[in-house]
Amino acid sequence: MQYSPKEISEIINSHGEERDLYYNSVAPPIMQSSNFAFRSVRDLRESLKKEDEIPFYTRGVNPTSDILRKKMAALEHTEDSLIFASGSAAIAAAVMANLHMGEHVVCVNKPYSWTKKLLNDLLSRFGVEVTFVDGTRAENFSDAIRENTRMFYLESPNSWTFEMQDIETIVKIARKKGILTLIDNSYASPINQTPADYGADIILHSASKYISGHSDTVAGILCASEEMTRRIFESEFMTLGGIIAPFNSWLLLRGLRTLPIRMERIAGTTGKVTQFLEKHRKVKKVYYPFLQSHPQLTLAKKQMKMGGGLFTIELKTEDPVKIEEFCNSLRTFLLACSWGGHESLIYPAIVLMDSQNYHKGGLPLNMIRIYVGLEDPDYLINDLSQALDRI
Numbered sequence: 001m002q003y004s005p006k007e008i009s010e011i012i013n014s015h016g017e018e019r020d021l022y023y024n025s026v027a028p029p030i031m032q033s034s035n036f037a038f039r040s041v042r043d044l045r046e047s048l049k050k051e052d053e054i055p056f057y058t059r060g061v062n063p064t065s066d067i068l069r070k071k072m073a074a075l076e077h078t079e080d081s082l083i084f085a086s087g088s089a090a091i092a093a094a095v096m097a098n099l100h101m102g103e104h105v106v107c108v109n110k111p112y113s114w115t116k117k118l119l120n121d122l123l124s125r126f127g128v129e130v131t132f133v134d135g136t137r138a139e140n141f142s143d144a145i146r147e148n149t150r151m152f153y154l155e156s157p158n159s160w161t162f163e164m165q166d167i168e169t170i171v172k173i174a175r176k177k178g179i180l181t182l183i184d185n186s187y188a189s190p191i192n193q194t195p196a197d198y199g200a201d202i203i204l205h206s207a208s209k210y211i212s213g214h215s216d217t218v219a220g221i222l223c224a225s226e227e228m229t230r231r232i233f234e235s236e237f238m239t240l241g242g243i244i245a246p247f248n249s250w251l252l253l254r255g256l257r258t259l260p261i262r263m264e265r266i267a268g269t270t271g272k273v274t275q276f277l278e279k280h281r282k283v284k285k286v287y288y289p290f291l292q293s294h295p296q297l298t299l300a301k302k303q304m305k306m307g308g309g310l311f312t313i314e315l316k317t318e319d320p321v322k323i324e325e326f327c328n329s330l331r332t333f334l335l336a337c338s339w340g341g342h343e344s345l346i347y348p349a350i351v352l353m354d355s356q357n358y359h360k361g362g363l364p365l366n367m368i369r370i371y372v373g374l375e376d377p378d379y380l381i382n383d384l385s386q387a388l389d390r391i
Contacts, residue, residue, distance in 0.1 A: 087206030090220030209340025
């Protein structure tokens, strides 16, 4: 069940913050310390026993990161969370902590590129098997189960063609077989979708996107039960050391303050922009979960509060020269690969032609991913219109 706006405000502005410990500062301090001292050997010994809870060494718990950790767990309706230096680090830790040699993963088609690389290239070296399925049909997960299946990996929706999975139904299938469910929730953010309400075991975020909101830090977040986070903390988190710096945690805390209002603004603007593009004579197709034409609109409305700012278009041309001319003619949209910040972006599939890591050969060349930021909708529509006119 989604929190009310009042409850979200409390989490974002107060939860996990003990201001009397830092002079009642409105903004949490940056505890830029690698180490923490204790008054006695006994205190040192006892603190080491609780290294996943108490600041002992910043590779484990840092006070600034701990505030973010508590807020994200509350927003995702989980008991705890861990903060990483990147989304890839969070995904890798969550997956590796729960798989052993010879086990099997069922993963949605077209996941985040580095998730696919982790499963296909890295873990295959250690005997882990993976089957990719069309996640729009829950039965495909059930049909792919083997005796050694340990994990379902979801990404709802994905970040290019925006297929969704019925989280509730797939989790029920997994639980009957004792299979763990992980889901990348970066697209929706905890404001728009809380997979733990449907029983998902681990929720993952590329926090560089909406959680940051300012395109100025790279980070990842993993949200799960206390038992799961403790187990990951004591193994992959501490061993591999993919931890976030205190300053970057502080940047994410700053980003969280405006997350609800940013998501609302972005959703409103994106609705207007996608409707304009869907009617344009030079646009072949628009991929966006909250358009009336999207085949999974009912599921989108069930699982998500509103849409995000990311969508994809296909141009009515396959001429690389014209595709590049459209992209190069945009004046407001920046050419960049990520999303989730205040600025609007485009990322054309044509740039992936020679990439060894990003959907090589898997996307039509006339496909362009668009991210809508915080600009005025008419300002963005005018820019898209003049660029489309050029082709």
